[in-house]
Amino acid sequence: MEYQNILVNIEGSTATITINRPNKLNALNKDTIKDLHGAFKKLEKNKKVRVIIITGSGEKAFVAGADIAEFSGFSKKEGKKLAAKGQEMLFDFVENLSKPVIAAVNGFALGGGLELAMACHFRVASENAKMGLPEVSLGVIPGYGGTQRLPRLVGKGRAMEMIMTAGMIDAQRALDYGLVNHVVPQEGLMGLCTQLADRISNNSPVAIGYAIKAINDCFNNNVNGYATEIEAFGECFGTADFKEGTSAFLEKRKADFPGK
Numbered sequence: 001m002e003y004q005n006i007l008v009n010i011e012g013s014t015a016t017i018t019i020n021r022p023n024k025l026n027a028l029n030k031d032t033i034k035d036l037h038g039a040f041k042k043l044e045k046n047k048k049v050r051v052i053i054i055t056g057s058g059e060k061a062f063v064a065g066a067d068i069a070e071f072s073g074f075s076k077k078e079g080k081k082l083a084a085k086g087q088e089m090l091f092d093f094v095e096n097l098s099k100p101v102i103a104a105v106n107g108f109a110l111g112g113g114l115e116l117a118m119a120c121h122f123r124v125a126s127e128n129a130k131m132g133l134p135e136v137s138l139g140v141i142p143g144y145g146g147t148q149r150l151p152r153l154v155g156k157g158r159a160m161e162m163i164m165t166a167g168m169i170d171a172q173r174a175l176d177y178g179l180v181n182h183v184v185p186q187e188g189l190m191g192l193c194t195q196l197a198d199r200i201s202n203n204s205p206v207a208i209g210y211a212i213k214a215i216n217d218c219f220n221n222n223v224n225g226y227a228t229e230i231e232a233f234g235e236c237f238g239t240a241d242f243k244e245g246t247s248a249f250l251e252k253r254k255a256d257f258p259g260k
């Protein structure tokens, strides 16, 4: 087996990654992060795959956080390295992937689990999902981007309250906050994510890749997102996808994007 802690299944143009440590509520240990990095990297290169869905195995948890057992004895230096390496290998990596990544939040998404869901391009939750950043209850703060991505998604005041109280919000509140885009009964979760993935897959993968970059740059203080947009918009005009998309429209047929 290629990966020890995750399952990867490709059906049509959609790949599903399932984090598979149900006995530990899919907690993210070092090896799982390594597996996820490897899988995302490989799927990004796979021309057949246009959308990636990530979920947790079992009915209880998406991911219940970073593996507490693994880092409980860490020094300051090791703590810093854990956050830096994790952000680089998984959280920033997913956010900047050129293919859309949908988080199917099927239960607890706590700590690193919510941070992973927030690094995805958008989130769909099942009715039983519970989300929170409980790190301060352990004497630590979120280290996988949670202090940055949560305020962007829900606003500063709500993020402050969620992080300071270390509490959990339910799926309905997450929907009200704009943290997730849809809430559905658990049995309908993967179906809705697949439907969304299919709709996305009808569109130009090259244009989607540029759109992800431009939208991400809206939240990158080091660059001007409008400049990114202008540059990316122009680049689209040199692509086979653009030729196909505009020709198909003018010829009144459905576009078949080559993805170049």
Ligand code: COA
Residues within 6 Å of the ligand: 023, 024, 025, 027, 064, 065, 066, 067, 068, 069, 108, 110, 111, 112, 134, 135, 138
């Ligand atoms: N790291 C390591 N192990 C974890 C874990 C984590 N983040 N979250 C759950 N587990 C393990 C438990 O230790 C337990 O293992 P065991 O059976 O070998 O003792 C197993 O997963 C099941 O969890 P359990 O706590 O028994 O389930 P529960 O239904 O009683 O409670 C939670 C569910 C999610 C409320 C609880 O597991 C929890 O609070 N987890 C930690 C959440 C957290 O603080 N995450 C942030 C980490 S930075």
